[in-house]
Amino acid sequence: MASIIVDRLSKVYPVAIKEPGLNGTIKHFFQRTYKQIHAVRDISFQIEAGEVVGFLGANGAGKTTTLKMLSGLIHPSTGLVKVAGQTPFKRETAFLKQITLVMGQKQQLIWDLPALDSLKINAAVYGLSDRTAQFRIYELAEMLAIQDKLTQPVRKLSLGERMKAELLAALLHEPQVLFLDEPTLGLDVNAQVAVRKFLSEYNQRYNATILLTSHYMADITALCDRVLVINQGQLIYDGNLNGLVDRFSPCREVNVEFKHIYPQDKLAMYADVRSVEGASAKFLVPQEMLTKTVSQILGELEVVDLSITDPPIDDVIGQIFQSGTAETAIPA
Numbered sequence: 001m002a003s004i005i006v007d008r009l010s011k012v013y014p015v016a017i018k019e020p021g022l023n024g025t026i027k028h029f030f031q032r033t034y035k036q037i038h039a040v041r042d043i044s045f046q047i048e049a050g051e052v053v054g055f056l057g058a059n060g061a062g063k064t065t066t067l068k069m070l071s072g073l074i075h076p077s078t079g080l081v082k083v084a085g086q087t088p089f090k091r092e093t094a095f096l097k098q099i100t101l102v103m104g105q106k107q108q109l110i111w112d113l114p115a116l117d118s119l120k121i122n123a124a125v126y127g128l129s130d131r132t133a134q135f136r137i138y139e140l141a142e143m144l145a146i147q148d149k150l151t152q153p154v155r156k157l158s159l160g161e162r163m164k165a166e167l168l169a170a171l172l173h174e175p176q177v178l179f180l181d182e183p184t185l186g187l188d189v190n191a192q193v194a195v196r197k198f199l200s201e202y203n204q205r206y207n208a209t210i211l212l213t214s215h216y217m218a219d220i221t222a223l224c225d226r227v228l229v230i231n232q233g234q235l236i237y238d239g240n241l242n243g244l245v246d247r248f249s250p251c252r253e254v255n256v257e258f259k260h261i262y263p264q265d266k267l268a269m270y271a272d273v274r275s276v277e278g279a280s281a282k283f284l285v286p287q288e289m290l291t292k293t294v295s296q297i298l299g300e301l302e303v304v305d306l307s308i309t310d311p312p313i314d315d316v317i318g319q320i321f322q323s324g325t326a327e328t329a330i331p332a
């Protein structure tokens with residue numbers, strides 16, 4: 001069953017333009033002119049219950065705007081959104097009990113209080129009984145390995161511990177749909193791994209649906225089979241990660257270890273040489289030339305070992321964001 005349905009969704013922000021100088025200020029005060037920012041343009045997708053989907057895009061691509069529409073914080077300009085069968089912008093209790101929105105750069109825990117106090121307030125807001133709240137806090141704290149930190153004031157927690165406590169607060173009411181905007185932002189590698197592990201376990205234990213944005217590709221590769229890529233407000237890809245590499249990177253990396261050291265200009269006769277280290281070389285070969293190039297290398301040079309790999313996913317995403325414009329739009 002689809003947990004999230006998005007159909008031809010758009011968001012336009014009207015932004016007042018102010019000309020410089022005193023004249024501009026006076027004009028701005030009496031007769032405002034507006035320009036329109038098309039943050040999200042006509043996007044459609046569906047996410048099934050229990051799926052974990054990565055939402056990728058460069059800065060300003062429209063990810064947060066989409067997540068805000070999905071969680072009902074802002075009203076769509078046009079289009080339809082259904083989350084857990086509800087219309088988000090109505091912000092009905094039944095809807096709010098089913099979702100959560102975590103923004104890596106915003107916090108809901110009260111800075112000077114122990115996290116436990118904020119958690120009790122949250123539990124009361126969601127109408128959880130003391131017993132349910134206690135059980136839920138214990139269960140999540142154990143999964144997050146943060147039991148002994150909940151009685152310390154939030155300001156004394158490390159960034160990683162604070163993020164874990166934020167996740168605990170956001171998941172206290174057992175939401176079925178999680179919107180996570182950069183949940184590992186600024187965390188060190190260990191804390192990132194811990195948050196990822198937790199999210200994966202949470203998804204499996206509760207069959208929760210997760211839509212996740214992250215600039216750390218490791219988050220996406222560890223958690224998401226499927227990714228949505230948004231560029232300048234348009235959805236340019238909806239599919240699995242491997243497909244993303246195939247679609248946007250027409251080249252493969254061919255790593256060869258030779259018996260001897262060959263001069264670089266000789267290697268360059270076979271393909272684009274990316275790097276050479278002693279008797280090892282890395283070539284970048286267009287997909288359609290792969291068979292021919294590999295047989296030439298194997299036939300004409302003395303090879304000890306050869307492997308073919310996809311270019312790193314970060315490079316592929318980087319390329320999409322550099323070259324990706326509305327012209328690259330691909331039907332999802």
Ligand SMILES: Nc1ncnc2c1ncn2[C@@H]1O[C@H](COP(=O)(O)OP(=O)(O)OP(=O)(O)O)[C@@H](O)[C@H]1O
Nearest residue numbers: 013015037039057058059060061062063064065066
């Ligand atoms: N409240 C607003 N008023 C006007 N323009 C806005 C508003 N919020 C976002 N925008 C604009 O909409 C576009 C999309 O912004 P959005 O925050 O959704 O992008 P994003 O993909 O989340 O980027 P980032 O990765 O930097 O967070 C940007 O051009 C941004 O400047």
